[in-house]
Amino acid sequence: MNARQRTILRWTVKIAVSAGLMAFLLHKIPSHEIIALARRADRRLLLAATALFMVSNVAGWFQWHALLRSSGVDLPAGRTFRFYFIGLFFNNFLPANIGGDAVKVYDMTREGESAYQVIAVTLLDRLLGVFSLCVLAVAAELLLVGRNGGMHHVLYLGVFIACMIPALGFYFYRPLGNWLRRSVLGLSALSLNARVTAIIDHLSPFRGRRALVTRLVLLSLVIQAMRVVTHVLVGLAIGVPMTPLTVAQFFVFIPLLSLAMIPPITINGLGIREGLGILLFAEAGIVATDAFVLEFATYLISVVVSLLGFAFFLARRTERPGA
Secondary structure: OOHHHHHHHHHHHHHHHHHHHHHHHHHHOOHHHHHHHHHOOOHHHHHHHHHHHHHHHHHHHHHHHHHHHHOOOOOOHHHHHHHHHHHHHHHOOOEOOOHHHHHHHHHHHHOOOOHHHHHHHHHHHHHHHHHHHHHHHHHHHHHHHHHHOOHHHHHHHHHHHHHHHHHHHHHHOHHHHHHHHHHHOOOOHHHHHHHHHHHHHHHHHHHHOHHHHHHHHHHHHHHHHHHHHHHHHHHHHOOOOOOHHHHHHHHHHHHHHHHHOOOOOOEOOOOHHHHHHHHHHHHHOOOHHHHHHHHHHHHHHHHHHHHHHHHHHHHHHOOOOOO
């Protein structure tokens, strides 16, 4: 089997998994309930959710652009803004919600930038997002553990702390970075040792810039909070009762859904997001139909916001050669 056939097979499997999961969920949830819920949704709240999600992505672009500038990439802000939103658009259709990052790296290398430098910056940008989302989740989970109890809350807390440890260890514990560097030296296949070492070399300077990283972590906390609140607004739009306890549960469940979507087995987590959302939101007393519509509607909002990137992509394809 050649590379093209393997690629086709991987895509076929991922599409089949997403389609199968969605078909199963739609078989379990009456379609008339979904349609009725969508019809009575508050359009103003949905518009507010869309606007907030857009603001969070503009802030996300600013974070990525700041990291690029700090690493020595001096492209104009308008250029990186277009690349960021083009990547955001492709995230909707590529696996693991990170496929658009590969598109951003490709666009940046076309501008003459080092691929390893851009990969390192984009990886750090992602790590900041995961770390900040887990910080918010840990804070919410500490509130819930005291009020609800239950071993599942302890399990959730353990998952979030485990996801935070590698980032904290790499940044604050230098021997971990040295161990990682030594470990990759043995990866001679496909010159992985040289490639991974080059990425680590571009990450290393950020370890000494604590003021910059602290500011970006604070910005990332705001970005991730806005994205969780986007789900809250969609919930309000479809009539889900919101109490402070419910909002705290959203700050736990949405990070869990984000982590579950990382394995590249579906197209942008489609099917996994909705199915796992039904299970998690049941803890908050949200029925299956509401949970399904909540997660699928939020996904549609992300698609709508990313259409700006699609417009940039089409405009680029119609530019004069050499423009």
